[in-house]
Amino acid sequence: MIQNHPVYTVRNECQDCCKCLRHCPVKAIKVQDGRAEVMARRCIGCGRCVLECPGRAKRIRSDVDKAASLLSAGKQVFVSLAPSWRSFFDCGEAALIARLKGLGVSEVSETALSAQDVSIQTASVLRQGPPGLYVSSACPVIVDFIKLYKPRFARNVVPLASPALTHAWALKKLRGEDVEVVFVGPCVGKKNEADRRPDLLSAALTFQELEDWLSLTERPAATDRNFSFFPARASEGAQYPLEGGMNETLRRIGVDDDVQLVSISTIEAFEKALDHLDPADMRRKIFVEALACPGGCIAGPFAGSKKSVFRKMNDILDNMTYRETIPETPDFRLPADHESLGLNVPSFTAEEMQGALNRIGKYSDEDEKNCSGCGFSTCRELAQALLNGYAEPSMCVSYMRQLAARKAAVMLRVMPSALVMVDRELNIMEVNEAFIRMFAKDAPGTGWNAPEDFVGEPVGEWLEFAHLFKKVLKTGQEVQKEHVSYKKRLFDMAFFCIERNECAGALVTDVTVSESGREKIARRAREVIARNISTVQEIAGLLGEHMAETEMLLESIAEGYDVLDDEEPGED
Numbered sequence: 045m046i047q048n049h050p051v052y053t054v055r056n057e058c059q060d061c062c063k064c065l066r067h068c069p070v071k072a073i074k075v076q077d078g079r080a081e082v083m084a085r086r087c088i089g090c091g092r093c094v095l096e097c098p099g100r101a102k103r104i105r106s107d108v109d110k111a112a113s114l115l116s117a118g119k120q121v122f123v124s125l126a127p128s129w130r131s132f133f134d135c136g137e138a139a140l141i142a143r144l145k146g147l148g149v150s151e152v153s154e155t156a157l158s159a160q161d162v163s164i165q166t167a168s169v170l171r172q173g174p175p176g177l178y179v180s181s182a183c184p185v186i187v188d189f190i191k192l193y194k195p196r197f198a199r200n201v202v203p204l205a206s207p208a209l210t211h212a213w214a215l216k217k218l219r220g221e222d223v224e225v226v227f228v229g230p231c232v233g234k235k236n237e238a239d240r241r242p243d244l245l246s247a248a249l250t251f252q253e254l255e256d257w258l259s260l261t262e263r264p265a266a267t268d269r270n271f272s273f274f275p276a277r278a279s280e281g282a283q284y285p286l287e288g289g290m291n292e293t294l295r296r297i298g299v300d301d302d303v304q305l306v307s308i309s310t311i312e313a314f315e316k317a318l319d320h321l322d323p324a325d326m327r328r329k330i331f332v333e334a335l336a337c338p339g340g341c342i343a344g345p346f347a348g349s350k351k352s353v354f355r356k357m358n359d360i361l362d363n364m365t366y367r368e369t370i371p372e373t374p375d376f377r378l379p380a381d382h383e384s385l386g387l388n389v390p391s392f393t394a395e396e397m398q399g400a401l402n403r404i405g406k407y408s409d410e411d412e413k414n415c416s417g418c419g420f421s422t423c424r425e426l427a428q429a430l431l432n433g434y435a436e437p438s439m440c441v442s443y444m445r446q447l448a449a450r451k452a453a454v455m456l457r458v459m460p461s462a463l464v465m466v467d468r469e470l471n472i473m474e475v476n477e478a479f480i481r482m483f484a485k486d487a488p489g490t491g492w493n494a495p496e497d498f499v500g501e502p503v504g505e506w507l508e509f510a511h512l513f514k515k516v517l518k519t520g521q522e523v524q525k526e527h528v529s530y531k532k533r534l535f536d537m538a539f540f541c542i543e544r545n546e547c548a549g550a551l552v553t554d555v556t557v558s559e560s561g562r563e564k565i566a567r568r569a570r571e572v573i574a575r576n577i578s579t580v581q582e583i584a585g586l587l588g589e590h591m592a593e594t595e596m597l598l599e600s601i602a603e604g605y606d607v608l609d610d611e612e613p614g615e616d
Contacts (some may be wrong), residue, residue: 057101064093065419069311091232091345120357126229127156128285131356141271152272158211161374177231184233185336195384207433214376232342324530400427417441
């Protein structure tokens, strides 16, 4: 279990369902020994796998201890609070700031302040730039997706740092470089930003992490102090967590008529929009406010799910104000060079790809179902993952089903016992060849030779034990019958339930030959025993006669010796 990456896997909790892989937009999941693990190098931190994992095997690294250690060390800690905080916390800003200060935080500032600066600078870039594609730098998940998976569009990201990094840099400029900035928001991707720029962000917490941390401390006593955000309350920048919120700020700032503002949510929608696109062919300026989460940051993985999206929008807009005038230049500007981080994707020959496809039972184009049951969009994507070592053949549902069916067919064919399965109406669902040999081979006029010929037929036509099938279906308990005499033969029968009230089966073994053999052996044994007893009796009789004659002889000899003993010595 590796917890140094923002998203990690608890292997013992993984249930081998691959649901995380199915929902990961970039397939940054490696399946090994039936366990799905996040590949840190390929992960963009969208957090979707954490939300989808039914066994909670996917976890988010907690940075609460890191933030708490800064306070324990006596550091001056500033909190950069994401503007979507109103959609999560059911309290006013003064109450929330009081709770944070109760932890030891020095100041609390809204990230939206720097979002406003980013919008002003973005508008300037759009005014000065040539026609083409421009992508917002606000969402770190989108930026990482481009740098890793769409590297040829990296130069189209606006060359500005995100509002979070810009805000951290601004706080350090305002209060000193020794200030430790902790970001709090609904986004997992911010943890990646903090890991890459520890000089600006010391830690990044989710709203849930902060809530858990606050729950461990006592609420501060009521105070007359009216706490407020440092250095000021944000205005239109508070719209940033809403889909289209950044574009709304650009409209208020003012952009040229040749600029088309577009809003796109989710990685899938953004990727589809980039398909077959060559920015060099564009004759207008298109600015894309791209967000990884559907509906914007208010639907982030840890934005809270107790409220509807519309309620969250209302909570944010209802507490937002607009500035009467927006400055032409930002207070703080932090440039960023979004260099490509393109993955080193190995290429494979046609022979290697076909070999991988063969491993999952795909020998022709018709075999490639592209059902996505494995989590990949196509069979060829799975084959490539197999070659990369990121997947296992067992992930192919259709292949495993075919393999299981073939194994079952072989077992049924070679099984010496007869097998029959029936449905709730006691109609045959499946039989094997042994069943045909035992019960249908001599059936007059049937002409049925294959197991499929019996499907749908009443089992009572072949076996007179329908009542036992009914009993098993009703109780779900197995019934054993041994040495049942049926049509001049002996059978051992086992009736079992496959699905209660739905499906049952019977395994029938013909023991006639074995029982006849046992009877022959027993009869021969009884004959041998009888002869042996007779012989023993004869021997005993002969021994009895010889013993009598011997006894008489010995007695006569003994009497003769007694007469000799009675005569006097010297007498003749």
